[in-house]
Amino acid sequence: MMEDRILLAHGSGGKVSHRLIDDLFMKAFTDPTLNRQDDAAVVEGGARIAFTTDSYVVKPIFFPGGDIGKLAVCGTVNDLAMSGATPKYISAAFIIEEGFPFTDLKTIVDSMAKTAEAAGVAIVTGDTKVVERGGADQIFINTAGVGILPGHAEVSASNISPGDAVILSGSIGDHGIAVMSTREGLSFRTAIESDCAPLNGLVAALFESGASVKALRDPTRGGLAGTLNEFAAQSGVSLNVDETAVPIKAQVNGACEMLGLDPYHVANEGKVVAVVAADDAEKAVAAMRTNEYGREAAIIGAASEGKPRVYVKTMVGTTRILDMLIGEQLPRIC
Amino acid sequence: MMEDRILLAHGSGGKVSHRLIDDLFMKAFTDPTLNRQDDAAVVEGGARIAFTTDSYVVKPIFFPGGDIGKLAVCGTVNDLAMSGATPKYISAAFIIEEGFPFTDLKTIVDSMAKTAEAAGVAIVTGDTKVVERGGADQIFINTAGVGILPGHAEVSASNISPGDAVILSGSIGDHGIAVMSTREGLSFRTAIESDCAPLNGLVAALFESGASVKALRDPTRGGLAGTLNEFAAQSGVSLNVDETAVPIKAQVNGACEMLGLDPYHVANEGKVVAVVAADDAEKAVAAMRTNEYGREAAIIGAASEGKPRVYVKTMVGTTRILDMLIGEQLPRIC
Numbered sequence: 001m002m003e004d005r006i007l008l009a010h011g012s013g014g015k016v017s018h019r020l021i022d023d024l025f026m027k028a029f030t031d032p033t034l035n036r037q038d039d040a041a042v043v044e045g046g047a048r049i050a051f052t053t054d055s056y057v058v059k060p061i062f063f064p065g066g067d068i069g070k071l072a073v074c075g076t077v078n079d080l081a082m083s084g085a086t087p088k089y090i091s092a093a094f095i096i097e098e099g100f101p102f103t104d105l106k107t108i109v110d111s112m113a114k115t116a117e118a119a120g121v122a123i124v125t126g127d128t129k130v131v132e133r134g135g136a137d138q139i140f141i142n143t144a145g146v147g148i149l150p151g152h153a154e155v156s157a158s159n160i161s162p163g164d165a166v167i168l169s170g171s172i173g174d175h176g177i178a179v180m181s182t183r184e185g186l187s188f189r190t191a192i193e194s195d196c197a198p199l200n201g202l203v204a205a206l207f208e209s210g211a212s213v214k215a216l217r218d219p220t221r222g223g224l225a226g227t228l229n230e231f232a233a234q235s236g237v238s239l240n241v242d243e244t245a246v247p248i249k250a251q252v253n254g255a256c257e258m259l260g261l262d263p264y265h266v267a268n269e270g271k272v273v274a275v276v277a278a279d280d281a282e283k284a285v286a287a288m289r290t291n292e293y294g295r296e297a298a299i300i301g302a303a304s305e306g307k308p309r310v311y312v313k314t315m316v317g318t319t320r321i322l323d324m325l326i327g328e329q330l331p332r333i334c
Numbered sequence: 335m336m337e338d339r340i341l342l343a344h345g346s347g348g349k350v351s352h353r354l355i356d357d358l359f360m361k362a363f364t365d366p367t368l369n370r371q372d373d374a375a376v377v378e379g380g381a382r383i384a385f386t387t388d389s390y391v392v393k394p395i396f397f398p399g400g401d402i403g404k405l406a407v408c409g410t411v412n413d414l415a416m417s418g419a420t421p422k423y424i425s426a427a428f429i430i431e432e433g434f435p436f437t438d439l440k441t442i443v444d445s446m447a448k449t450a451e452a453a454g455v456a457i458v459t460g461d462t463k464v465v466e467r468g469g470a471d472q473i474f475i476n477t478a479g480v481g482i483l484p485g486h487a488e489v490s491a492s493n494i495s496p497g498d499a500v501i502l503s504g505s506i507g508d509h510g511i512a513v514m515s516t517r518e519g520l521s522f523r524t525a526i527e528s529d530c531a532p533l534n535g536l537v538a539a540l541f542e543s544g545a546s547v548k549a550l551r552d553p554t555r556g557g558l559a560g561t562l563n564e565f566a567a568q569s570g571v572s573l574n575v576d577e578t579a580v581p582i583k584a585q586v587n588g589a590c591e592m593l594g595l596d597p598y599h600v601a602n603e604g605k606v607v608a609v610v611a612a613d614d615a616e617k618a619v620a621a622m623r624t625n626e627y628g629r630e631a632a633i634i635g636a637a638s639e640g641k642p643r644v645y646v647k648t649m650v651g652t653t654r655i656l657d658m659l660i661g662e663q664l665p666r667i668c
Contacts, residue, residue: 004435004436004437005432005433005434005435005436006430006431006432006433006434006435006436006439006464007432007433007464009464010430010462010464020462021460021462024439024440024443025426025443025460025462028440028443028444028446028447047381049383049480051423051425051458051459051478051480052425052459053425053426053427053459053460053461053476053478054427054461055427055428055429055461055463055476056463057429057463057465057469057470059469089385091385091386091387091478092359092387093387093388093389093476093478094389095389095391095429095474096340096344097340098339098340098341099339099340100339100340101338101339101340102338102339102340103338105340105358106358106362109358109359109362110362112362113362124385125385125386125387126355126359126387127387127388127389127476128344128354128355128359129389129390129391129474129666130340130341130343130344130665131391131471131665131666132665132666134468134471135391135393135470135471135666136391136469136470136471136474137465137468137469137470140429140463140470140474142387142389142427142476142478144385144387144425144427144476144478146383146385146480331464331465331466332463332465332466332469
């Protein structure tokens with residue numbers, strides 16, 4: 001049954017979020033493109049274009065390795081890249097609390113411009129709303145994005161077959177821990193920086209390798225566990241992950257232990273999970289390692305026939321089921 | 335000089351808003367498409383497509399004649415239509431305060447779906463963020479939109495020439511007064527309903543008439559005065575408006591008098607200002623009147639050589655300069 005009121009868990013990227021999407025939005029907005037539930041909508045426009053949106057409510061708005069502006073550009077660039085599209089155009093819509101320091105807005109806007117330039121996308125349209133003091137917490141940014149789909153791109157979370165290889169581009173949990181460690185009320189501080197980065201170049205390198213790419217997703221809210229469970233569910237396969245192959249920084253592991261978190265559930269903003277045909281896996285990894293954001297790319301597992309579940313072989317040789325987060329881990333991570 | 339902090343006036347659509355856009359955003363995001371400052375970005379994508387975004391923070395979220403969801407779909411459909419595009423695809427991104435009633439969210443989402451269907455657009459992608467209690471005021475919605483530009487469409491606020499006719503589709507001030515009259519703290523209540531409506535059909539009828547359409551804009555924040563001043567400034571012409579030709583409902587006039595507002599500054603959400611070649615004006619008006627949202631369409635003035643200003647000939651025969659709003663009239667009208 002649905003809850004009466006919106007809970008923080010409804011924004012978590014976990015099970016409660018999925019229920020909200022399935023029970024409310026997918027029922028109300030019955031469009032076949034929306035129904036695919038990929039990261040960006042692919043719409044006809046002469047050429048095929050991809051279209052996506054995300055709002056950013058991260059708190060604090062400045063954190064090691066980035067800020068809400070950089071995040072807002074990277075997040076939408078990455079959603080387009082994950083659909084196989086070449087990101088081209090970005091919108092920028094601000095909801096700002098009255099009294100917000102202008103210098104902070106300038107820093108954020110400059111960060112967006114710099115990130116857009118680095119990613120090779122143009123910010124072409126925008127909007128600004130201001131609400132009274134207390135009407136919003138500092139600043140929220142929505143970015144929507146449009147990308148062009150080249151002929152080769154036919155990636156979807158529902159395309160995975162038994163035997164396919166699962167590749168991860170680098171260490172997990174960096175963004176979530178960077179944000180959490182600076183958030184008020186948490187007294188420790190790690191040296192971890194957010195991995196926030198535009199991944200379109202990395203994805204382009206992967207496609208240029210000629211590998212048969214089945215599915216792509218950036219494991220943001222809900223973490224690696226969320227992405228793998230979505231893949232398993234939408235393709236109807238088991239995914240088997242080797243824990244020893246998944247890079248986790250020592251400081252991230254330490255912070256997760258202190259906070260009682262599973263790093264597989266912690267958000268990333270500069271990582272990609274790519275599923276490719278088994279025969280192409282080595283070539284895909286080699287191509288990804290040529291990009292600055294894929295230096296640590298590695299095969300972390302494979303798909304097999306079976307229940308749509310994710311199994312992790314632990315360092316001690318046992319196997320655990322890696323489930324999706326139920327509700328909210330910590331809100332406002334992106 | 336720029337202010338240190340964001341003021342409500344920065345979101346008003348008036349002069350302070352324009353300064354924020356010019357001094358901050360246009361300097362940071364130096365894209366030639368963005369620089370045109372039309373309602374939607376026109377981007378290349380095989381076919382030419384239009385791309386726009388708007389966040390909606392209206393308070394109260396339910397008001398006579400509509401709700402935040404209907405407004406969010408109409409507003410973005412209308413921005414696309416004003417660029418001459420046929421609206422096709424909409425995104426829907428929600429920022430929701432923890433504790434928001436689920437039934438209200440359902441009402442809003444259903445309203446969006448119904449409005450999208452009526453407008454003939456598909457909601458193809460979305461996002462949901464939830465912030466903690468007090469982190470946002472109930473619910474904010476961002477919609478971005480993509481439309482296809484037919485060959486004939488070359489409309490821009492900078493295309494107006496001396497002699498062109500200015501057409502208004504109907505009465506002004508209805509949306510703003512409907513929202514203000516229900517807002518907490520204002521004790522009167524009018525029978526006025528918001529004019530919130532999708533205008534793509536009306537614009538299509540105008541184009542089908544074969545009239546040479548120079549500029550189109552929906553006079554939302556900043557009202558009719560804002561739109562006319564933008565037209566005058568961007569085209570470098572004077573605009574001369576005949577007050578007796580501008581329809582204003584008696585209740586709207588009465589409410590404006592009570593509140594000390596000029597109806598020319600009050601927001602509309604279902605009206606269009608169209609500038610067409612003088613010879614096509616009658617045919618354009620006739621075509622607009624065939625659409626349910628253009629029954630009261632009328633020529634209200636004309637462009638002439640002169641300073642980029644808006645002059646209103648009043649009912650008593652005098653002429654006044656109609657200026658843009660300086661700051662915020664009442665915040666959160668859309």
